Structures are given as structure tokens and as C-alpha cells.
Amino acid sequence: MRILLVGAGGVGTAITRIAARRSFFDHIVVADHDLPRAEAAVAALGGDGTRFSAVRVDAGDREAVTALLAAERCDVLLNATDPRFVMPLFEASLEARAHYIDMAMSLSYPHRDRPYAECGIKLGDAQFERAADWEKAGRLALVGMGVEPGLSDVFARYAADELFDTIEEIGVRDGANLTVDGYDFAPSFSIWTTIEECLNPPVIWEKGRGWFTTAPFSEPEVFEFPEGIGPVECVNVEHEEVLLIPRWVDAGRVTFKYGLGDDFIETLKTLHKLGLDRTDKVTVPGGAQVSPRDVVAACLPDPATLGDRMHGKTCAGTWVKGTKDGARREVYLYHVVDNQWSMREYGSQAVVWQTAVNPVVALELVAGGVWAESGVRGPEALPPVPFLDLLREYGSPWGLREQ
Amino acid sequence: MRILLVGAGGVGTAITRIAARRSFFDHIVVADHDLPRAEAAVAALGGDGTRFSAVRVDAGDREAVTALLAAERCDVLLNATDPRFVMPLFEASLEARAHYIDMAMSLSYPHRDRPYAECGIKLGDAQFERAADWEKAGRLALVGMGVEPGLSDVFARYAADELFDTIEEIGVRDGANLTVDGYDFAPSFSIWTTIEECLNPPVIWEKGRGWFTTAPFSEPEVFEFPEGIGPVECVNVEHEEVLLIPRWVDAGRVTFKYGLGDDFIETLKTLHKLGLDRTDKVTVPGGAQVSPRDVVAACLPDPATLGDRMHGKTCAGTWVKGTKDGARREVYLYHVVDNQWSMREYGSQAVVWQTAVNPVVALELVAGGVWAESGVRGPEALPPVPFLDLLREYGSPWGLREQ
Numbered sequence: 001m002r003i004l005l006v007g008a009g010g011v012g013t014a015i016t017r018i019a020a021r022r023s024f025f026d027h028i029v030v031a032d033h034d035l036p037r038a039e040a041a042v043a044a045l046g047g048d049g050t051r052f053s054a055v056r057v058d059a060g061d062r063e064a065v066t067a068l069l070a071a072e073r074c075d076v077l078l079n080a081t082d083p084r085f086v087m088p089l090f091e092a093s094l095e096a097r098a099h100y101i102d103m104a105m106s107l108s109y110p111h112r113d114r115p116y117a118e119c120g121i122k123l124g125d126a127q128f129e130r131a132a133d134w135e136k137a138g139r140l141a142l143v144g145m146g147v148e149p150g151l152s153d154v155f156a157r158y159a160a161d162e163l164f165d166t167i168e169e170i171g172v173r174d175g176a177n178l179t180v181d182g183y184d185f186a187p188s189f190s191i192w193t194t195i196e197e198c199l200n201p202p203v204i205w206e207k208g209r210g211w212f213t214t215a216p217f218s219e220p221e222v223f224e225f226p227e228g229i230g231p232v233e234c235v236n237v238e239h240e241e242v243l244l245i246p247r248w249v250d251a252g253r254v255t256f257k258y259g260l261g262d263d264f265i266e267t268l269k270t271l272h273k274l275g276l277d278r279t280d281k282v283t284v285p286g287g288a289q290v291s292p293r294d295v296v297a298a299c300l301p302d303p304a305t306l307g308d309r310m311h312g313k314t315c316a317g318t319w320v321k322g323t324k325d326g327a328r329r330e331v332y333l334y335h336v337v338d339n340q341w342s343m344r345e346y347g348s349q350a351v352v353w354q355t356a357v358n359p360v361v362a363l364e365l366v367a368g369g370v371w372a373e374s375g376v377r378g379p380e381a382l383p384p385v386p387f388l389d390l391l392r393e394y395g396s397p398w399g400l401r402e403q
Numbered sequence: 404m405r406i407l408l409v410g411a412g413g414v415g416t417a418i419t420r421i422a423a424r425r426s427f428f429d430h431i432v433v434a435d436h437d438l439p440r441a442e443a444a445v446a447a448l449g450g451d452g453t454r455f456s457a458v459r460v461d462a463g464d465r466e467a468v469t470a471l472l473a474a475e476r477c478d479v480l481l482n483a484t485d486p487r488f489v490m491p492l493f494e495a496s497l498e499a500r501a502h503y504i505d506m507a508m509s510l511s512y513p514h515r516d517r518p519y520a521e522c523g524i525k526l527g528d529a530q531f532e533r534a535a536d537w538e539k540a541g542r543l544a545l546v547g548m549g550v551e552p553g554l555s556d557v558f559a560r561y562a563a564d565e566l567f568d569t570i571e572e573i574g575v576r577d578g579a580n581l582t583v584d585g586y587d588f589a590p591s592f593s594i595w596t597t598i599e600e601c602l603n604p605p606v607i608w609e610k611g612r613g614w615f616t617t618a619p620f621s622e623p624e625v626f627e628f629p630e631g632i633g634p635v636e637c638v639n640v641e642h643e644e645v646l647l648i649p650r651w652v653d654a655g656r657v658t659f660k661y662g663l664g665d666d667f668i669e670t671l672k673t674l675h676k677l678g679l680d681r682t683d684k685v686t687v688p689g690g691a692q693v694s695p696r697d698v699v700a701a702c703l704p705d706p707a708t709l710g711d712r713m714h715g716k717t718c719a720g721t722w723v724k725g726t727k728d729g730a731r732r733e734v735y736l737y738h739v740v741d742n743q744w745s746m747r748e749y750g751s752q753a754v755v756w757q758t759a760v761n762p763v764v765a766l767e768l769v770a771g772g773v774w775a776e777s778g779v780r781g782p783e784a785l786p787p788v789p790f791l792d793l794l795r796e797y798g799s800p801w802g803l804r805e806q
Binding site: 284298 | 587674688698
């Protein structure tokens, strides 16, 4: 298998480090708009980098990506860029007859009149519209295959297959106790993406009602995270799982809540109040035109570089309530990464590493023919047990807590 | 008298409207880096604009301003730009042998090691260093001659001359109950300047100790503002009055507190936490280099355009505690502007109008030879009674509250 990895940021770089230890593929081409960044990712692999090469590509240039896939004879494109580049990379893959994997889906647009009640264009809508074309081409577009969405969706399918007879609610819950020395404010994940998902109207799915939205930061709830992380205040956030899980898993309700904490929520509200979350451009004195959200990102440290100063653990997981053998059951399926461990083992910080490991596991299942569907699929559309077993083999165990 | 007004923003435009009704000058040249903005200010005067003309000038280009003062045979330069342009305009005026008036002084730089305890370079230091040259030239540089600093300094001198035998403390207190329809967040004054003054270490003066600094937003206190504004939480802020008043008025302590309110303080703290208050440039994807603070300003509505949507009053004043004829005395000298009044009378919003009226009154006193000093002077260096009488004649009464 030959892979085109687009994006050599934090997650892309961690993907190269994780994949370098596996034998399932022949070659990975690491492509980035910033060639030195792609070259640095490959150089950092040292003697393990013989199956890697670096090239420059603009992820927004569909034709250039199609040509690169053909020139490099790639079987699959793995998208590790920010969500703005989902559609050009997804379309380029179809055109080049390559499989496609991403970790976030095509962007949503709020409902024009009732943004905090009804869905407008939903996450992934633009991708699912093309499902028939992918099926016809006999290729797999595996969408939302990071940790959340990704592993969280695998957990949902595993719960439905193995742990429950009926499911009342599936609630993805994400929380951490990470701190960063020397910074008042240092998000552990891309602030561009975090703003996008937290300030968009959160989406909820209910049987009989379908998808609907609420106001940002709605339904606050304190969730107790495992392995010493403890209680964290979580709020509704727009996330792919809510759009994916109901397509393949039978449940009464699906939600996603993020353990953002008060301080982070207030910061995001302030950015929104000032219009600094905007992506359209403003003109500054001197005439330069910039997107305010890009300026916010430029003012903050690159989360991928913070691993050395970071302490604590991050947890992604899926909380399922329902019945088994006539009795009520409630479980939390989870995956915790300790920053100290991921830094020591891979030189990658915990949140970035946790995102990166899952698409590599998925690639290995695709390469081995274990995951062999075609069409546009979420992770919950595919058999969960091989994934969870292989994740454990990568040295990264998951857990189950009966509540 | 011929006047060069530099800056046709909100305050500059209000200055033209106020001055147009007075006969003390022959001509005002309105100069701005954005010529259409200067032309619009003159055009808006209609038939009252015959003594005005518009030109383009870069306020940061000292030589160009010097040449313009000479070419237009101006007696005085009135600086209505933001504080970054104080020094080039101040130097150009001296070189052209013109008087100079500004409403904010040259910028401060925090102490390198102990920013929240000791002063580094203070507001106005760069201007006072040149005092001997102004005296030698026989010209007046009247610094800090807006409302605060400006009228607040005149009040301090008036209290010392007319109301007190000894003064324990002079505390300038600024508060408002302004709201803006249709905006979650819309500062009523330049956000660039507001960030500068609020995030710099606040300065305090005490007899025997001199000037020193504290942490931003220190010593919160609820002050009761007059004319229906009511109680507002005020905090220490770096402001020119603290640097000016002790040079000419005998007092035990001088402070400045701003009635910012909780929400505004939290917003400023968040901007600082994220580095969005920075004035040095950051590079965004695509290569554009911008100052984050300029981007914050570009995202917010221009305060000068908000008058129609604004409601409420703004108050500037000076709270003086001391003794008179052996008894304790405490007064608050203040100036309140109702936005409805300033919009109706001048088409200028309250905060902008209140800033603009004071330098026009000062110009009239200089033109008439009533204020006839030379050197670098604060407003409290000059006789206060003629100023306060003339201000009343402008239709804008001030008040005195015994506490």
C-alpha cells in the first residue's frame, strides 16, 4: 500500500512516527504546503524514515492533489489538514480512484433563520451527497476516523454489537486534566478547529425527531473522567459523532459534550463577542486583509510544540445507557493517553498522538482487507472488534467502566 | 489664528463641528492619511465649512508635517490621532515654530524587571525631555488637553486654587451608563487606546514616594456617578493625569480610576491572555504580517459611527479630598454629556464630543492670549477659571458635588 499523507502539522507528524513502526504499508508520501515542515517530519524519523518522502502540495488545489496521487501511485489519501481542505482532498481522491480517510468532516453552515433550533447544512453533508459515486468507483471514503470522531464511533458500534440489547442514549464525552507550564492560555489542539466546533450551534440527534441544534455551550453537566482525571464540566458541542452514529447504530439519542472548563468557555465567548472567531477577512491599517481567526491562531503557541511543557492525561470516550438481558446497563468506553507516556514513546503530545493513532490503525485494517467496504462510511459502519484489538497491539489500551 | 488639525476620525470630526461655530480662528486645515475622510469631515460642515480645507498627510512623517505647517502658515497643530503619532507631530510643531496641543501624551514602556511596582518610561517623558527647547522657542506644547486628561486636570487646579487649603488626594474618576443597540460589544472610544491605557501597569503618585505602578485593574472601588448614572465599579488605569497633576498641584496622592465594569475588564484580560493586545506583528497563513491589536480594532465597529444607536450619559470628573478653613472637605467636580444631546446638537456621540470640546476651548484661550505660556505644559499649569467659564459658554456646563 502506498499512502499520501496530506498535512505535516502536529497530527500529521505524529502519524509518521506511529506508522514508521508498522510494516503494513510500502511508502508514505508526506505532503504539506510548507515543504520544510514535511521534510522535517520525515527527517525526524531518522533511520525509520526510509519508506517516507516529502513533497510540497497545496491542499486546496484539487487538481494538483489528483495529479500527485497519480504520480506517486497512491492507494489511499490520509487527510491531516484542517477541515477547510476536506472537500478538495475528498474530491481529488475520488478522481484519482484512491481510498480516502479524514479525521473531521466537511463543514456545516447554520440554519439561516433558526440557527439554534434547526440544522442548516450539516457536518459531512457535502461528503454523503457523493456516496453513490464512491460506491460506483468501488473505493472507501472513511470519514471522521480520528479519536473523536473515530474511536468514539467504534466504541458506539462495539457497545451496540456486544454490550447492549437496546440503547437509550449514546453520549460522547471528552475531558482532560492537561496543563501547560509557562502559558496563561495554550490550547492543546488546533484553535482554528476548536473555535469552529465550539461556536457552531451544537447538534443533537433523537429518534423520531432527527437532528436539531441548540445554543452553544448548552446543557452543562459534570462528568467524572477515569484514571485520575476526575470531574470536568462538559457542554454540548457540534461534533461529527452525532451525525455519524445514528446512520449505523440504533439509539434513542446521540450527543457530544466537551469538557472545556469555565475559563475556556468564557474565552471562546469573548472571541465570538469581539468577532475574532470570524473567518472572512478584515482590512487593517496599511491595507493587509486577514481572517481574524487566523490571527488568533498566530498569537497562540503551536499546540504540537507544547508536549515538553504539558502535564496530565486526556480522555476520549463513549457513554452508553440502555438494557442488556432485560436489565439496565450503563457503561463508559474510553481511551486515556498520558502526555508523559506519549512524549517519551513518540515525542508527540497526548492530544495529537491520540488523534493520530486511530487513522493508522484504520489504514492497517484497510491494507489487510479487514475493513473492505466501499462508499462513504463512518467508523461505526465497520467491524469494531478488529479495530479495538489492533489498537491494543499498538500499545494503547482502551477501557470499559460499568457505571 | 490658522490651525492644522491632524486626524479626521471621530474626535477630529467633532472638533470641526464644534470649532465651526466659533469665530476665534481664521482657518483650520483638516489633515488625515485618508484624504476622503478629511474631505468628508469638511463637507459635513456644509455652509459652515468655508474656513476649513482638507489635505492628506501621514502623521508619522515628521518632515511632511513640518512642511505642511509651513506651507499652510499654521500657528498651532492640534493632534487628534492615536498616541503612536504624538512624537512626530510634537517634533514637527517645534521645528515649524507652531504651538502644539494633544489629548494623550507620548507612550510609556513598563519597567523591565518590576513592571507592576516601578515605572519604566512614563507617559509624556519623551515630551517633557524637550521642555527647554519649547521654552527657548517661545512656543506652547499643551499636552493632555482632552477631557481626561484635560478638563480633569483643569478641575484639579481649580480645586487647589479655589476650593481647598490642603489636598490629601486627587482621584480622577470616569464612568458612564452608555449602551449600544444591536451590539454585544461596542466600545464607545478607540479600542486601540483603551487597550493601551488599561493593560499597561497603572501609575499612582504619592508625596514622598513619587510615581509607582501596580497590577492592571487594581484597587477596585464602586464610585457613585452623578446625574442618574449611578454606581460603577472603577479600577486603577494608567492615565496622564497622574503624571501631570503632581507637577503643578500640591496633593498627597493622585490616582486615576476608570469605570470599566466587570464585563469589559474580563474582555481586556482575555485579549491580553491570548496575546491579541500585542502591537508587534504576527505572520498569518498566506504571509500577511499584522499587529493583532489592529485586527481587534478592525473587527469592532468604529465608535464614532455608533452615536445613533447609543443611549445614556458619560461622566468625567475629579474627586478631591482635603481641608478648607480648618474643616474636612470632599468634592467631585464633573462634566456629564448626554448622548442624545450631543447627537442632536452636533451629530457626534457623547464620549467623542466630550473629548473634542476641550481642545477647542483651549485653542480659543490661546488665540485670545488668555493662555499665553511657553514650554511643555499640562492643562493644570494654566489659569482654570477662564477655561471653565468658556466651557459653559460652549453650552456644556460642569458641576460640583459636595460629598
